[in-house]
Structures are given as structure tokens and as C-alpha cells.
Amino acid sequence: MFDLIVRRGTVVLTSGSTTADVAIGDGRIAEIGPELGGASHEIDARGLFVLPGLIDVHVHFNEPGRTHWEGAATGSRALAAGGGTLFFDMPLNSTPCCVSAREVERKREALERASITDFGLWGGLVPGAVGEMGEMAERGVVGFKAFMCDSGLPEFPRADDETLRDGMAEAARLHLPVAVHAESQDKVRLKADPTDHRGLASGGSNDHGWGPALAGPSNDRGIREFLDSRPVAAETDAIGRALELARETGASLHIVHVSTGRGVSLAADARARGVDVSIETCPHYLWFTDADIEHLGTIAKCAPPLRAVEHHDALWDTLLTGHIDIVASDHSPTEPAMKAGDFISAWGGISGVQSTLPVLLDRGHHDRRLALERIVELIAATPARRFRIARKGTIAPGNDADLVLIDPAASFTLQKDHLQQRHKASPYVGATFRGVVRATLRRGETIFMDGQVAARGGGRFVRPEPL
Numbered sequence: 001m002f003d004l005i006v007r008r009g010t011v012v013l014t015s016g017s018t019t020a021d022v023a024i025g026d027g028r029i030a031e032i033g034p035e036l037g038g039a040s041h042e043i044d045a046r047g048l049f050v051l052p053g054l055i056d057v058h059v060h061f062n063e064p065g066r067t068h069w070e071g072a073a074t075g076s077r078a079l080a081a082g083g084g085t086l087f088f089d090m091p092l093n094s095t096p097c098c099v100s101a102r103e104v105e106r107k108r109e110a111l112e113r114a115s116i117t118d119f120g121l122w123g124g125l126v127p128g129a130v131g132e133m134g135e136m137a138e139r140g141v142v143g144f145k146a147f148m149c150d151s152g153l154p155e156f157p158r159a160d161d162e163t164l165r166d167g168m169a170e171a172a173r174l175h176l177p178v179a180v181h182a183e184s185q186d187k188v189r190l191k192a193d194p195t196d197h198r199g200l201a202s203g204g205s206n207d208h209g210w211g212p213a214l215a216g217p218s219n220d221r222g223i224r225e226f227l228d229s230r231p232v233a234a235e236t237d238a239i240g241r242a243l244e245l246a247r248e249t250g251a252s253l254h255i256v257h258v259s260t261g262r263g264v265s266l267a268a269d270a271r272a273r274g275v276d277v278s279i280e281t282c283p284h285y286l287w288f289t290d291a292d293i294e295h296l297g298t299i300a301k302c303a304p305p306l307r308a309v310e311h312h313d314a315l316w317d318t319l320l321t322g323h324i325d326i327v328a329s330d331h332s333p334t335e336p337a338m339k340a341g342d343f344i345s346a347w348g349g350i351s352g353v354q355s356t357l358p359v360l361l362d363r364g365h366h367d368r369r370l371a372l373e374r375i376v377e378l379i380a381a382t383p384a385r386r387f388r389i390a391r392k393g394t395i396a397p398g399n400d401a402d403l404v405l406i407d408p409a410a411s412f413t414l415q416k417d418h419l420q421q422r423h424k425a426s427p428y429v430g431a432t433f434r435g436v437v438r439a440t441l442r443r444g445e446t447i448f449m450d451g452q453v454a455a456r457g458g459g460r461f462v463r464p465e466p467l
């Protein structure tokens with residue numbers, strides 16, 4: 001007798017899709033096959049695609065310490081509404097940042113109380129803290145995140161090349177990857193305005209950070225200036241350096257939020273020469289271009305910034321040719337007040353944790369014939385494999401019954417009140433998507449169905465399998 005059978009869906013396996021039942025017992029997938037019998041509950045999945053739950057390897061839920069920005073309770077609800085069952089939280093912008101074993105413990109406890117989905121934790125790699133990495137690894141972090149430009153938070157300083165090299169060597173010893181925000185600080189620069197003496201040239205706004213407010217009222221000026229301050233060359237320069245250090249140290253490198261086809265190609269070339277690198281991009285680079293910023297404003301501010309259409313198209317080309325490994329949201333919300341004001345001083349970060357699958361289904365599957373098996377690779381199978389998370393990422397007997405049920409034929413227009421995150425602001429509001437998430441199951445339990453979140457808590461900490 002099974003606990004649940006998901007009946008007659010099109011089950012997307014790594015080997016292809018098949019119409020089948022998925023039987024679940026004790027939170028695991030017990031059997032996959034036609035006409036399975038005997039369960040206390042059933043879900044009719046006819047006409048729906050059944051995928052493994054989305055694994056979002058890059059979010060900022062800001063817990064503990066900045067739950068007024070988001071928090072794992074609301075963040076994980078939004079993830080579940082977007083088909084997600086597992087996330088890896090970045091070491092910032094929780095506060096204090098997650099750069100020691102003690103903070104890993106604290107964050108784990110806070111998230112175990114709050115999250116409805118399973119979760120893993122990134123540790124931080126910052127100057128002076130390479131010695132902390134071993135103990136963080138013992139506590140089960142999935143890897144270590146470093147910034148190659150200022151992070152926007154003084155308590156999470158940029159990793160200089162020496163820190164990055166030492167950190168990569170240590171991470172290699174610990175068999176864990178280093179994730180880098182790849183923009184070179186010396187190429188990230190707001191142009192000096194001769195009439196302005198408040199130091200725009202000294203760095204200004206960045207990834208998740210603030211910059212000095214602009215004197216002029218013109219928001220448009222802020223947009224152009226911000227885009228110019230973070231050129232493609234800042235990304236490719238940093239990627240090149242990170243790849244070289246990974247080659248030197250033998251570290252596994254994960255490059256987060258690559259925004260250009262050029263950046264992906266650089267990393268893919270290095271991989272072909274033997275560097276152990278995985279490449280992540282985000283749904284916002286696949287959906288928007290810099291032209292959208294004019295009407296969206298600060299809600300679409302992020303770093304690296306949204307790119308010109310030729311870079312956006314080239315990024316899609318690299319995804320379709322199989323060079324991109326993982327699509328993750330880099331969900332990075334804040335309070336509405338910090339998104340107000342001019343473009344330069346506004347907080348940088350896009351809230352999109354609920355929209356990753358809809359973006360890939362609409363712009364990928366519908367517009368570009370991206371196979372569902374490929375989508376599964378990008379959002380579940382590769383994340384689980386790359387970060388050695390056991391029993392996750394694919395639909396197979398013995399694996400956790402983490403599933404998302406999708407109606408590929410239906411469409412919806414995202415409304416503010418669909419958003420499960422704390423602050424109902426997202427650049428995707430008003431967009432119409434083909435492909436609707438009908439239900440999300442975490443270890444066999446329905447945590448989201450037909451627009452309603454159906455769980456409180458219950459998320460478990462996951463850690464990498466030892467090598």
C-alpha cells in the first residue's frame with residue numbers, strides 16, 4: 001500500500017518522458033510505472049507534466065537578521081509556488097553573514113524553524129576567514145561564495161586574488177566548490193561627474209548594494225550611468241581570472257549569474273581544457289534586456305545588470321547549445337523603501353524566486369523548443385549532482401518524492417497577489433507565461449496546489465554527500 005499515487009502524468013525522466021504513475025511511500029518514490037495500484041491518496045495528473053522539484057542553488061532569503069527584507073518562511077513559500085522544493089541560501093544578506101561555523105549553525109536553526117522547503121547553506125569566503133572554511137564544511141555547507149567586486153555590504157568584503165587563491169586551495173582540499181560573483185572591481189566604475197563631489201568615481205552602487213544618491217532628478221541618467229558602470233568586460237575579466245585560479249588550485253568553480261554569452265563561452269572553453277567549472281545564469285537575463293529597465297525602473301536593477309539584446313540572444317544560444325549548467329533565481333529582495341529613489345542609489349537585486357520555471361517554460365520550451373528533459377537538467381538534476389545532494393534532482397525509485405506538476409498548455413498573467421514573497425514586488429508582475437505550476441510536492445507532501453501554499457514549516461537541512 002502506497003501513501004500517494006500521482007496518476008497518469010507525463011513523467012519527465014532524464015532518459016525521456018513517459019506517461020506513467022508515480023507511487024510514493026514514506027516520502028520517497030517507491031515505483032514508476034503504468035496502472036500502479038493501492039494508495040490511500042491519488043492526484044490526477046492527466047495532461048500534466050511531472051518534473052522533479054526545482055532546486056534553486058542561489059537565493060538570498062536574509063534569515064536570520066534581515067527577515068524584514070524576506071525571511072525563509074515567505075521565501076520558501078514563493079519557491080514552492082514556483083515549483084521549488086530545495087534552495088541553497090547565500091551567506092549574505094543574513095546578518096551576521098554566514099562566514100563561520102557558528103553562523104552556519106545559527107542559520108540552520110533559523111531555517112529549520114521557518115522553511116517549508118528543504119534547504120542547504122553556502123558559507124562565505126572573505127579575507128581573513130579562509131581558516132573558518134574547514135569547520136563550515138564540517139557543518140555541511142554546499143560550498144563557499146566569494147565576491148570579486150564589492151558586495152554592497154561592508155561586513156562581506158570582496159575577496160582579493162590572494163584570498164581567492166587560498167580559499168580555492170582550501171575548498172579543493174575540502175572537496176567543495178567555490179562560487180564567485182564575477183565582476184572585476186577595477187572595471188566596475190561609475191564615471192566621475194565633474195560637478196559632483198560626492199565620490200561617484202569611488203565605486204558607487206554594486207551587486208546588492210547602495211550607491212550615493214544622484215544629484216540630478218533624472219532617473220534615466222541613473223540607468224545609463226549604472227549600465228555603463230558595469231560593462232561586459234568587467235564580467236569577462238573576472239571570469240577569466242577565476243578560471244585561471246581554479247586551474248592553478250584544482251578547485252571546483254561555480255560561476256554565479258553569468259549574464260552574457262561571452263562569459264559563458266569563456267568558461268565553457270576552460271571546461272573543455274579540463275577546468276572543473278559549472279556555469280549558472282538567472283531567469284532575468286533570459287527574460288529581460290536593458291531596454292526593459294526604462295519602464296520597469298529600479299525593480300529591474302541587479303548586478304551584473306540586464307544586458308543589451310545581442311548579449312541576451314547570445315546567452316540564449318549558449319543555453320540552447322548546452323553550455324549553461326544551472327538556472328537559479330538569485331532572488332534578492334529588500335524593503336520597498338530601498339528600491340525607491342534614483343537608479344544609482346536604489347538597492348540592486350531582483351525578486352524572482354517564483355518565476356524561474358515559468359520563464360524557462362515560456363521563453364525556453366514554447367519559444368525555443370527547449371526540451372523538458374533539458375529544463376530538468378538545468379533546474380534539478382545538475383544542481384543535485386554538482387552539489388552532491390543525495391536522493392534529489394531526478395524522478396527515480398528511492399529518491400525523495402520532490403515533484404512539480406505543470407500544465408504546459410495553460411497560461412497565466414502574474415499578479416501581485418500571486419506572489420508569496422514578503423514584499424509583493426517583482427519585475428515579472430504583469431507578464432504572461434505559458435505553463436502553470438499546478439502543484440509542488442516535498443518528500444511526498446503537497447506543499448503547494450492550485451495557487452495555495454499548503455504547508456507550514458517542515459523544511460529539512462541537506463548537506464553534500466562525502467566524496
Ligand SMILES: [Zn+2]
Binds near residue numbers: 058090
Ligand atoms: Zn546573489
